[in-house]
Amino acid sequence: MKIGPQDTRASLRRRWGVPLSVATGVTALSVAAVGVLGGTEDAGPSAADPAHGGGSPVKSTPAPSPSASHGDTSGGDGSGPSSHRGTSPEAGFTVTDATTTPIDAGTVTKILSSCLGPEASQFHAVIAVRTPVASRDWDGVVVAVNSADQYVQCQSKGDKxxxxxxxxxxxxxxxxxxxxxxxxxxxxxxxxxxxxYLMLGAGHYTSDVAKITISYGDDPKEYPARMAGGAFVYGAALAPDTPPGPRYVGPSPSVHAYDASGKEIYNQAKDPKFTAKE
Known part of the structure; x- marks a missing residue:
């Protein structure tokens, strides 16, 4: 199932997408939103930076309501678990690791070839990383771009x-x-x-963005995303505090963007596109 930006509704739980498939213990999400492309910076704030909600593990109580040859090596230090406890039985979770590591150029070529087929030669990778943990289907993500500044996102499993x-x-x-x-x-x-669980995602940003971080649920702690070529990716391992049900979708990831001075210029949790009531 695909959704377009016009289908993005108020629920923060849904703001990155809707379930593609739901089996016992298995959930996959695919999303769409709106924006413009650009930017080539590849910086990311440290997860231990108090100004960005990092440091020691964070406990929060929510409100009752709802690298390849062209790649990047900055950013992926999500050291230190962060624990969040919510009000519903499945709301509490712990981010156990948010560290990503580069994928070598030879493997990236194979990943793009199997993902894109004959079109692979038209794209070059801007970010290619392994996620902190591997699921049955995925252990990394590659974002590539062509000469028309069109992006693709391919999940990896080994060299596929x-x-x-x-x-x-x-x-x-x-x-x-x-x-x-x-x-x-x-x-x-x-x-x-x-x-x-493994949570991963990607996107791109405008040229005035110098740093991208990701927070989860209503836990204020932010983890740095990897950035390069105007794109960002993130990956995190998380563990629910209580055994989840078969339709567990995990906490909603929120993107935060900062300019070169360190000022937050975008917060997904405050974006009217996602917070407007249905």
Whole structure:
């Protein structure tokens, strides 16, 4: 199932997408939102930076309501688990690791070839990383771009690549709005073992963005995303505090963008596109 920006509703739980498939203990999410592309910075704030909600593990109580040859090596230090406890039985979770590591150029070529087929030669990778943990289907993500500044996102498993989009370049056909700072690609959640999940996602940003971080649920702690070539990716391992049900979708990831002075210029949790009531 695909959704367009016009289908994005108020629920923060849904703001990165809707379930693609739901089986016992298995959930995959694919998303669409609006934005404009641009930017080539590749910086990311440290997760231990108090100014960005990092440091020691954070406990929060929510309100009752709702690298390849072209890649980047900055950013992926999500050291230190962060624990969040919510009000519903499945709301509490702990981010156990948010560290990503580069994928070598030779493997990236194979990933893009299997993901994009004959079109692979038209794209070069801007970010290619392994996620902190591997699920049955995914252990990394590659974001690539062509000469027309069109992006693709391919999930990896070993040296094989797949895309949630059909065709993989579908993410380039979504409605982009003017005046936007961030464009979202795909975000997914999949179990990796009993009581553990992998969450990963990607997108791109405008040239005035110098840092991208990700927070989860209503936990204020922010983890740095990897950035390069105007794109960002993130990956995190999380563990629910209580055994989740078969339709567990995990906490909503929120993107935060900062300019070169360190000022927050975008917060997904405050974006009217996602907070407007249905």
């Amino acid at each position: 690549g797949t895309s949630q989009d059909s065709p993989p370049t579908f993410i380039n056909d979504r409605l982009w709005g003017t005046g936007r700072t961030v464009e979202y690609f795909d975000s997914m959640l999949e179990p990796v073992a009993t009581g553990r």
